[in-house]
Structures are given as C-alpha cells and as structure tokens.
Amino acid sequence: xxxxxxxxxxxxxxxxxxxxxxxxxxxxxxxxxxxxxxxxxxxxxxxxxxxxxxxxxxxxxxxxxxxxxxxxxxxxxxxxxxxxxxxxxxxxxxxxxxxxxxxxxxxxxxxxxxxxxxxxxxxxxxxxxxxxxxxxxxxxxxxxxxxxxxxxxxxxxxxxxxxxxxxxxxxxxxxxxxxxxxxxxxxxxxxxxxxxxxxxxxxxxxxxxxxxxxxxxxxxxxxxxxxxxxxxxxxxxxxxxxxxxxxxxxxxxxxxxxxxxxxxxxxxxxxxxxxxxxxxxxxxxxxxxxxxxxxxxxxxxxxxxxxxxxxxxxxxxxxxxxxxxxxxxxxxxxxxxxxxxxxxxxxxxxxxxxxxxxxxxxxxxxxxxxxxxxxxxxxxxxxxxxxxxxxxxxxxxxxxxxxxxxxxxxxxxxxxxxxxxxxxxxxxxxxxxxxxxxxxxxxxxxxxxxxx
Amino acid sequence: xxxxxxxxxxxxxxxxxxxxxxxxxxxxxxxxxxxxxxxxxxxxxxxxxxxxxxxxxxxxxxxxxxxxxxxxxxxxxxxxxxxxxxxxxxxxxxxxxxxxxxxxxxxxxxxxxxxxxxxxxxxxxxxxxxxxxxxxxxxxxxxxxxxxxxxxxxxxxxxx
Numbered sequence: 001x002x003x004x005x006x007x008x009x010x011x012x013x014x015x016x017x018x019x020x021x022x023x024x025x026x027x028x029x030x031x032x033x034x035x036x037x038x039x040x041x042x043x044x045x046x047x048x049x050x051x052x053x054x055x056x057x058x059x060x061x062x063x064x065x066x067x068x069x070x071x072x073x074x075x076x077x078x079x080x081x082x083x084x085x086x087x088x089x090x091x092x093x094x095x096x097x098x099x100x101x102x103x104x105x106x107x108x109x110x111x112x113x114x115x116x117x118x119x120x121x122x123x124x125x126x127x128x129x130x131x132x133x134x135x136x137x138x139x140x141x142x143x144x145x146x147x148x149x150x151x152x153x154x155x156x157x158x159x160x161x162x163x164x165x166x167x168x169x170x171x172x173x174x175x176x177x178x179x180x181x182x183x184x185x186x187x188x189x190x191x192x193x194x195x196x197x198x199x200x201x202x203x204x205x206x207x208x209x210x211x212x213x214x215x216x217x218x219x220x221x222x223x224x225x226x227x228x229x230x231x232x233x234x235x236x237x238x239x240x241x242x243x244x245x246x247x248x249x250x251x252x253x254x255x256x257x258x259x260x261x262x263x264x265x266x267x268x269x270x271x272x273x274x275x276x277x278x279x280x281x282x283x284x285x286x287x288x289x290x291x292x293x294x295x296x297x298x299x300x301x302x303x304x305x306x307x308x309x310x311x312x313x314x315x316x317x318x319x320x321x322x323x324x325x326x327x328x329x330x331x332x333x334x335x336x337x338x339x340x341x342x343x344x345x346x347x348x349x350x351x352x353x354x355x356x357x358x359x360x361x362x363x364x365x366x367x368x369x370x371x372x373x374x375x376x377x378x379x380x381x382x383x384x385x386x387x388x389x390x391x392x393x394x395x396x397x398x399x400x401x402x403x404x405x406x407x408x409x410x411x412x413x414x415x416x417x418x419x420x421x422x423x424x425x426x427x428x429x430x431x432x433x434x435x436x437x438x439x440x441x442x443x444x445x446x447x448x449x450x451x452x
Numbered sequence: 453x454x455x456x457x458x459x460x461x462x463x464x465x466x467x468x469x470x471x472x473x474x475x476x477x478x479x480x481x482x483x484x485x486x487x488x489x490x491x492x493x494x495x496x497x498x499x500x501x502x503x504x505x506x507x508x509x510x511x512x513x514x515x516x517x518x519x520x521x522x523x524x525x526x527x528x529x530x531x532x533x534x535x536x537x538x539x540x541x542x543x544x545x546x547x548x549x550x551x552x553x554x555x556x557x558x559x560x561x562x563x564x565x566x567x568x569x570x571x572x573x574x575x576x577x578x579x580x581x582x583x584x585x586x587x588x589x590x591x592x593x594x595x596x597x598x599x600x601x602x603x604x605x606x607x608x609x610x611x612x
Contacts, residue, residue: 014598016519018473018481025589026473026481026517028534030598048593048601062485064469064525071561072468072525077485112577115502119576122504126543136579137547142572214573224575 003037005098008078010035012061017044019057033059042080044091051091053084059093076102107410113210113223120225136225147221147235149193154420155294155328156189157182158427159321163302165434166314169382169441172306177250181305184246185298191239192270197222198232199274209339211409215416216332217339240267250305258310262301269293284346286333287326295322316371316380317430320388323368324423327361331402331419335409358402365395368426381430382437383450391426394418454492457605459531460520460592464490468525468560472497472583473517474509474539482509488518489556495535495585496553500577501546507581510539516585523596530596536589543581550580 009015014030021027032045042059044051051057062077080095101111120136127134138146145151164178197218200206209217221227227235247263250256269289272278280289299318304310330348333340334357337349349357369389376385401415440447454461470488473481484506489496495518499507510516519534520526542549557564571578590605 014521016471016483016521018471018483018517018519020475020479020481024475024513025515025536026475027536028471028473028517028519029591029602030519030521030532030593030596032598045599047598049591056480058473058481058483060471060483060485062469062471062522064485064522066468066525066527070563075485079483081480109574112500112502112574116576118504119501119579122501122507123546123579126546134546136575138572138575146572226575 002095002098003040005078005080005095005100006035006037006040006042008076008100008102009033009042009059009061009080010037012063012078015042015044015059015061017047017051017057017059019052019055031059039092040094042093042095043087044084044093046089051084053086053091055083056081057084057093059095074103075108076100076104107211109410110210113212116223116225123225138226143221143226146219147194147197147227147232148190148239149219150190152193152420153186153189154424154427155325156185156298158424158431159294159298159318159325160185160302161431162317162321162427162434163299163314164306165431165438166299166317166381167303167306169434169438170307170311170313172308174306177254177305178302180246180250181302184243184250185301187239187243187246188267188270191236191243192273193219194232194236194239195271196274198229198236199276199279201229201232203274203343203345205336205339205343205345208342209336211335211339213335213409213413213416215413215420216334216336216409240271243267254305254308256304256308259301259304262297262304266293266297266301269297281347282345284348284351286345286347287330290329291322291326294325295319313380316375319375320368320372321423321427321430323364323371324426327364327368328419328423330357330361330364331398331412331416334402334406335412354406358399358406361402362399365399365422369395372426372430379449379452382433383452384433384436384440385430387433388426388429390429391422394422394425398422455605455607456535456587456590457592457603459529459594460533460535460590461490461492463520463526463529463531463533464488464495466527466529467520467522469522470495470497471519471521472506473519474506475513475515476509477512482506487557487560488520489553489560491556493586495537495587496556497583497585498550498553498557498580499583501579501581502576504581507541507543507583510541510583514539516583518585531592531594532596532598533590533592535585535587536591537585537587539583539585541581542584546579546581550582553582 018028029047029049034043060079064072065074078100081097082093082095084091123134201222206218251260296318299314303314333347333349341350375381398419405411440451471483473483476482486497516539517536521532588607591602593602
C-alpha cells in the first residue's frame with residue numbers, strides 16, 4: 001500500500017466514506033478515523049450509518065483554507081479504495097488503491113498542464129458525438145499574441161533601434177528603410193518563435209514540459225489545442241517569407257554584400273536554432289546563437305542598412321545587448337531544464353550545476369555592464385550611455401531571484417520578467433543615450449567631451 | 453418552499469468545498485472535491501474539460517451524491533450532510549454556458565473574476581461543463597456527530 005497516501009490522510013481531521021447503495025445511488029457518511037501505518041490500514045470509528053463489508057468503498061479526506069474576499073487556498077485531498085472488514089466497534093480499510101493531489105506538492109498550473117491531453121481528448125470525443133468540431137476558443141487577438149509571442153519582440157526592437165541610432169549619430173538615417181528594417185527583423189523573429197514551437201512539439205520537448213510559464217516552455221498554443229501544428233508551420237513559413245522578402249529588397253536597394261551576409265546568417269541561425277539537422281540549441285549552442293542573432297547581427301544589420309558600411313561602433317554597442325538577450329534565454333531555460341534534458345536539449349542550465357548557473361549569470365551580467373562602461377568611458381559609444389548602468393539594480397534583483405527560486409518555476413516567473421525588463425531597460429537607455437548624443441551634437445557647436 | 457432542510461440549505465449556501473461521489477465504469481465510487489453552488493432548487497458544480505473523468509462517469513451513471521462535512525469550509529457550521537441526486541451534464545457550449553452560474557460562483561470565490569481575466573493563460577481550464585444535480589434524498593447530522601443516527605428527508609415525500 002502507498003504509505004505516503006496513508007500519511008497524507010492522517011493529516012486530516014475526518015474522512016468521508018462512500019459506497020454504492022442497493023438503489024444505485026452513492027451513499028456517503030462522514031467518519032472519524034485513525035491511520036495504522038504498521039498495518040497499512042485506516043480504522044474507522046463507529047458511524048450512524050451502517051458501513052458495508054460486501055462492496056468496494058471510497059474514503060476521502062479533503063482540505064481547503066478559506067481566504068475571505070478571494071476564495072481559498074491550500075487545496076489537497078487524498079482518497080483510498082478497498083473493502084472494509086469489521087474489527088470490534090471499528091471498521092478497517094486496508095486500501096489497495098489511492099489517489100490525491102496537494103497543490104503544495106504539485107502546483108495547480110502543473111496539475112492543469114499535465115491534464116491538457118485529457119481535456120483535448122474529451123472535447124474531441126464530444127465533437128465526434130455531435131458531428132461538429134469542439135475545440136478550445138480564445139479571441140483571435142489573444143491567440144495571435146500567444147502564438148507569435150509578440151511581447152518578446154522587444155528582443156528585436158532593442159538591437160534594431162540601437163543599430164539605427166548608431167548610424168543616425170554618424171549622420172545616416174532614412175525613415176522608410178528604418179521602418180522596413182524593423183518590420184523585416186520582427187517578421188524573422190516571429191518566424192523563429194513559431195518554428196521553435198513547431199520543432200519543440202515535434203521533438204516532444206514542449207509536451208514533456210509540465211511547468212511552462214509565460215517566459216518558458218513555448219507558447220503552448222499547440223499543446224492547448226488553440227492552433228494546429230500545421231497552421232503554426234504555415235505561420236512560421238509566412239513570417240520568414242515576409243522577413244526574407246524585406247531583407248532581399250533592402251539588399252537590392254542598398255546593393256550591399258555585407259547586408260546579404262548578415263541576412264543569410266541571421267536566417268540560418270534562426271532556422272537551425274531548433275530545426276534539424278543542426279538543432280543548435282540541442283548541442284549547447286542556443287545561448288550563443290541567440291546572442292549572435294539578437295546582438296551583433298541585428299545591430300550591425302540595422303546599421304548597415306542605413307550607413308552601407310561596417311564600423312567598430314555598432315559591433316561594440318551590440319555586445320552588452322547580445323549578452324543580456326542571451327541571459328534572457330539562459331534564465332528562461334532554468335525551469336525548462338528537466339524537460340529539455342529529457343529530449344536532449346543541452347542548454348547551459350541542463351549542463352551546469354545550480355551554483356554554476358547562478359554564478360554564470362553574475363559573471364555574464366557584470367561583463368555586459370563592464371563592456372558598456374569601458375566603451376562609454378573610451379568614447380567608442382556615446383559617453384551618456386553610462387546611464388544604462390541604471391539597469392544594475394535590476395540585474396542584482398534578477399540574480400537574487402535566481403538564487404532564491406531556482407527550483408520553483410512559478411516563483412521564478414517574476415524574476416524572468418525582470419530579466420526581460422533588464423534587457424529592455426539597458427537597451428532603451430543605450431538608444432536614448434544615442435538620441436541625446438545626436439541632439440547635443442546638433443544643438444551645441446562644441447559640446448563638452450562628457451556629453452558626446 | 454424547498455423540501456431541503458434549512459440547516460442543509462445553510463451548508464449549501466456557505467460551503468466552499470463539497471465531495472461529489474460518482475460511480476465509475478467498474479461500479480466503484482469515486483469522489484471529487486468541488487465547490488457546490490446552490491440556487492434553492494439544484495446543486496451546481498462545474499468541471500473543466502481538463503478534469504473530465506467525472507463527467508464521463510456521470511454520463512454513464514447519473515446517480516451521484518454530494519457531501520458537505522468540513523466546518524472549516526462552511527464558515528464554522530457544524531451540521532454535516534449528504535445529498536443523493538440525479539446529475540445532468542450541461543455542456544452545450546463549453547466556452548460560455550458555464551458562466552450562467554458565475555453569480556453563484558463569485559459569491560464563494562470572488563477571485564474567479566481575476567482568473568477569468570487571465571483566461572488566455574489557462575484556456576482549457578475555462579472550457580467547462582456544468583453538473584446540475586437535482587436532490588432526491590438528503591441525509592444530515594444536525595449536530596455534526598457522524599456516530600449519531602442521521603435524519604433523512606426525501607424529495608418525493610416532501611413534494612407530496
């Protein structure tokens with residue numbers, strides 16, 4: 001017998017005993033009880049209703065803690081099955097089966113996630129019974145937001161804006177090309193987001209992940225029956241199509257071989273991030289691929305579209321952005337590490353110990369800020385860019401969150417959110433510092449060195 | 453006027469959890485803790501499709517029982533009861549039909565509106581069936597002592 005179930009049962013004050021009466025209705029009675037762990041049995045005190053010994057009974061104990069004004073929490077229950085035997089005044093159940101749930105052990109979101117297949121099967125069966133499709137519904141706007149993971153486009157917006165700003169500071173700016181660059185890069189980003197879901201579903205990674213959060217575990221639209229795998233494939237291809245078409249237009253109009261190289265590299269890295277045969281993320285190259293793709297390639301690409309040349313400045317400016325976006329992935333991989341390991345995704349949190357992952361974050365984030373500070377101090381990027389160091393407290397906050405909630409996916413969510421903000425805040429402060437530098441250059445004939 | 457004893461109605465009005473026992477395909481009882489909602493005539497419970505096994509059992513065998521036994525979940529009321537009845541699964545529109553019992557649900561779990569606002573995060577949790585239970589027989593322990601002989605009220609007798 002499951003000793004844990006008996007121990008769990010013993011935490012409760014009373015049980016409800018049920019059996020099926022002769023008229024076919026279940027009969028229930030509350031009962032006082034004790035648990036005999038040595039015997040592996042539940043001993044029920046005498047009840048006003050006569051308990052049966054000739055049929056199966058179910059014994060359940062459940063608990064909630066009322067929370068006035070909201071509802072309740074601390075949900076847990078344990079139930080056992082078996083046949084009763086009389087022992088003096090008591091009835092004894094030596095259970096042969098048990099079931100239960102304790103939301104402190106299995107969080108509700110995980111419990112729900114584990115039940116997706118049952119829910120979809122039920123709806124499918126209902127649909128077959130009625131001759132119409134029965135599937136979960138969500139508004140088209142929400143479905144699109146979820147499927148494309150649109151809020152994560154900040155990862156694209158930041159480097160593209162910085163690349164455009166670097167060019168702008170050097171006197172190159174074309175609004176139409178800037179808008180096209182942003183749309184093209186965003187389309188490729190959507191393409192890779194959706195492709196990632198497709199390939200993670202095909203590999204089983206997303207199905208194996210029962211602790212998804214809004215930052216990790218994919219968009220879940222396939223697992224939750226909102227969008228089919230096939231449709232997601234089409235969305236991905238369509239998004240890539242738009243991105244590649246815009247990229248080709250920019251290459252042809254700017255007649256830039258550099259841009260062609262950047263574009264091809266960007267598309268290849270994004271496609272083969274999870275797609276076979278390379279599957280970069282499966283070989284422990286996911287973080288580097290993301291750093292390159294959403295760092296130097298995006299910043300340089302946006303810069304080259306405007307300036308039609310390569311220089312050192314956009315590359316240097318891209319380094320902190322690259323590190324911070326890789327850290328977004330890195331932290332988001334922490335709750336996914338078990339499901340990733342199960343399907344052979346060798347991410348850094350899969351390969352490294354908890355201490356190493358935590359220390360790795362600290363080292364990398366320090367490297368990002370150090371690069372920023374040194375580059376600004378040396379004047380490689382505008383000196384006002386040191387205001388980006390305002391992101392440091394946020395970085396420390398994320399570090400503390402990783403240390404504290406490493407093993408708690410849902411509690412880590414706030415930290416993952418702050419980590420996304422860290423990339424956004426630092427990137428936007430860099431962008432603003434470039435705009436300030438452009439404004440100062442335009443307003444002052446001989447600006448002080450500290451402001452340039 | 454309802455034939456349900458007043459003390460049992462008070463339990464139904466206040467209980468945050470009840471135990472719904474259904475009969476599975478092997479003829480065994482299976483029990484599920486759920487929020488009971490009461491409109492004065494029927495007991496309502498809702499179930500997400502995620503946890504739909506009970507719905508399949510009810511469709512196969514609509515005879516069910518609902519017990520309310522935890523004073524802590526009933527605002528301190530010590531009376532305990534078990535209500536046998538006939539259940540119907542209402543699921544014409546899994547997406548919206550269950551919201552008809554929202555006013556009853558909201559009284560017991562005000563936070564449900566917050567969760568419904570986050571429907572996008574748990575879409576399958578909000579695809580729900582309603583279980584409507586028409587009481588046929590009520591067994592209750594007025595002072596809450598399960599060792600005592602319970603009182604019994606029958607729908608047929610009270611309805612004359």
